[in-house]
Amino acid sequence: MSSPDPALRHALARERAHHDHCRTALSAMVDGAREHVVTGEDVSASGADAEVLGYRLRSRARELRELPEGPLFFGRLDFAGPETGSVPAGGDHAGQTYHVGRLRITEDPAAPPLVVDWRAPVSRAFYQATAADPRGVAVRRRFGWAPGSRGDSADLTGLEDEHLGRGESRASDIVAREIERPRVGPMRDIAATIQPEQDDVVRADLTATVCVQGAPGTGKTAVGLHRAAYLLYTHPQRIARGGLLILGPNPTFLAYIAEVLPALGETGVRQSTLAREIARHPVTAADDARAAAVKHDARTAEVLRRALYARVTPDAADSLSVPDGSYRWRVPADELARIVADVREEEPPYAVGRERVRARIVRYVQERAERRSGPRTAAWTRRIERARPVTAYLDAAWPRVRPEEVVAGLLGDPDALARAADGLLDGDAQRAVLWPATGPRRSWRSARWSAADLVLLDEVAGLLEHPEGYGHIVVDEAQDLSPMECRAIARRAAFGSLTVLGDLAQGTTPWAARSWRTSLAHLGRPDAPVVPLTTGFRVPQAVVGLANRLLARLGVDVPEARSLRADGELTIRPAAPGGVVDAVVDTVRAALARDGSVGVVAADADVPGLRAALDAAGIPAGGPEELGARVTVAPASVVKGLEYDHVVAVEPAAIAEAEGAGGRGLHRLYVVFTRAVSRLDVVHGRPLPF
Known part of the structure; x- marks a missing residue:
């Protein structure tokens, strides 16, 4: 220049x-x-x-x-x-x-x-x-x-x-060159190139929850990270009290974005996945698709609540006799029942409710003791609180319980599940989540937990005690969250705000959202504004055009993306039967003659064979976690949020079929195509599914 x-x-x-x-x-x-x-x-x-x-x-x-x-x-x-x-x-x-x-x-x-x-x-x-x-x-x-x-x-x-x-x-040539600069390594910050519509989101007030519906290439992830940096700068003390959490979909994605905030001068931010945040136990079991769907359903939250509070028994005793030196104070059964019922009606966290019942029993005794012989000391109050009959009554009427006991009590007992799920889950749904009846009956101590079980455990833990919350949470790829996962995040943002980032068109989980209003309701922010970002700055028009052809078939109401970049290349490369792998090797070799990163994206099952073929051809290729690799071979299931200068999409029909019967195959393909920020080659031997 x-x-x-x-x-x-x-x-x-x-x-x-x-x-x-x-x-x-x-x-x-x-x-x-x-x-x-x-x-x-x-x-x-x-x-x-x-x-x-x-x-x-x-x-x-x-x-x-x-x-x-x-x-x-x-x-x-x-x-x-x-x-x-x-x-x-x-x-x-x-x-x-x-x-x-x-x-x-x-x-x-x-x-x-x-x-x-x-x-x-x-x-x-x-x-x-x-x-x-x-x-x-x-x-x-x-x-x-x-x-x-x-x-x-x-x-x-x-x-x-x-x-x-x-x-x-x-129009700025400098901005255009920076946006179009080849992508090798982790995500870079965009402080120099923030656009006005992005800046409006970045500078939204701390108290405001904002949902960004961002088309591919609009920079929604970067916007969320820059909003985090802006809030840390503008409200350092308020954020420091509660902390700031960045939630990404997987560890590969977190590694990709890890350098953005440090480059902006912010290092004290927790970057994690929801799975890490709720991990009470290692995942050692797997659910089938039906069981996972039921466990992630919002109705399961009410099933768990019923199961927990079914343990509360107001009429656990005829009366209560509390020793006070040589005297004993009697608390009638109807008074005990009234105390428990009143606390139940107030709906405090379960553990708080137990202690509230204890406090009201002690108050009942104290009022009668003071009428008899005057004020009581704090030491007297503590002695009555710890009295064995009081604790024994609480253990019977409002027992202590662990989340694991509640969940295992449901999944291992058909009768208990039927009572708690009555009117909510039908018989098929109940049978789907029950632990197998064969073999020794599992207790919570010996249970093997699935990933979906951890969501259930977190729900019950939130009913027992409110978790510590964050001052602000940035949630990326939020369209893939289930209702129960949204509830887990909402509990951690009860007194803070959220930046919700996603694209309904890129939803690939069986429970992916089709409406932001539904997801925001589960996140506890039903009235949060939804801000559309539709102008792509990185994905070129040739690629956006192909992605928009898929968009009409995805069943979501989002505006078409548009690109400010008239450059870019799209090539559809048919291959002879059995010749797809050779065609991929030739395509990658040609791509290496130009600048930038090359991402070979295929159905998960095809990745090992492609890496072996590239290696045999003398082309070193890394996995998606190797961010500095010139050539990456990545499973379609983990490329969401990543980007490469040149994407080689291998056998789209196989990528779409890998999603099973969930109807999300074209969504996955939409994600794969839009990882390209300069050139896209589609290599196929089977008919294209679009």
Whole structure:
């Protein structure tokens, strides 16, 4: 992007000098953070205050030390001065110039920043200003850096200026090149290329739950991660109290996105899968499709609730005699029954309800004792609470219970399941989830749990006690969540907000959502807005066109995707019977003559054979977890959320059939096709299923 234009050369030289200045200031910030840690350890303060101060100083020092190397700014805003003629004023920032980057850099906390954080309020104009609404910006400048730059000032190779104050508008070549840059390795951040509609989601308020229906290539995952970074920047203390959780569909996906938040200066975020979050036991059993479907059905939540509260027995005793020294206080049976019934009606968590019954029995005794001989001490109250008859009554009327006991009691006992499921699950559904009657009867201690059982256990655990919640949860690929999985997430966001990301067209589980309203209701946010992102920035029009041909057959009401990229290539390659593997090898070899990553995606059962064939042809290929591999052979079941420059989709009919009778084969194929961000080759020996 260098140019013989003297003005451009002069501008580049000044910007490179500014970048060197910023690099020196950042080094001083890192050294200063280390010094503050040492100084803070000698501060005289209370133990708690010193511990908090030390934690904050060490965290700040670690964050600065762990920042990935790279360019320190990607944009600049020149605000207009006071209003002159037809040129609008720059508002509160009149006449100011700000460089925009991933981190605020300053020589002194009280000095004007050398670089402002992309999340700062003033930076919003970088993403939102237009010629029609310049927001006080006279000139918006974008910087072009050499691909893979580690932040050497010489890597600043070009710049573009938009004179918004003059009504000038232009498509950015720098943004286009960055979006279309070859994809090798983990996902990159998009702080330099956020589009206005994406920025609206990123900067949504902490209290707002937002659902993003994002077509392929619209950057919904990146938007969710950048919203997380924005909330951490804007509400650090509120988020710190509850924490922030990123939920992805599988470990491969988490590895793919793992570097985005650290690149934005945020390292203290938990990234996990729902399976990890609810894993009370290892998964050592497997359900058939029917059993899994019943266990993931929302009606099962009520079955579990009934089974749990069936253990509550208000008439567990004729009366209760509570010793108090040489005296005994009698609590009549009808009073005990009334206490238990009142607590049941209040619907507290089960464990809280048990202690509430205890407290009310003690209060009943205390009121009578005080009428007889005056106020009682706290020690007296504790003694009555621990009295053996009181605890014995609770064990009979409101017994302690583990989630495992409740679930095993249902799945191992047809009569108990029939009582709890009456009017909810029919006989076939009940038989589908019952443990086999053959062999020794399994207790909860010796049970082998399936993945769906862990969801049931989490439901019961949530009925016993509310789990610790997060201040915010980002849920990606949310269209694949079952109603019961949504409930598990809702429990962890009871006092926080959610960013829900997904695409109904990419739903591939048997219980995948067909309506966001249904999923949001199970997530406890029925009125959350659904924001559509339909403009693709990465998937080219040739690939989007093929995907849209499938969309009409997927049975979901989502708008067609469109692409801003007119480039891209789509090739349909028929192969002779038995010649598909050879055709794939030839296609991959041709793809390697061009830049970028190559993803060979096939039905799961076909992956080992394809890897062996590529290896025999001298083409090394990694699995989807090997993010730096030039060639990846990936099962269709794990590529959701991943992307490759060149995708070789192998035998679409086999990919579709691998989904079984669930009717989700074309959804899986839709996912596979839209992993391509430059070129798509469809290699097939059988008739195409579209």
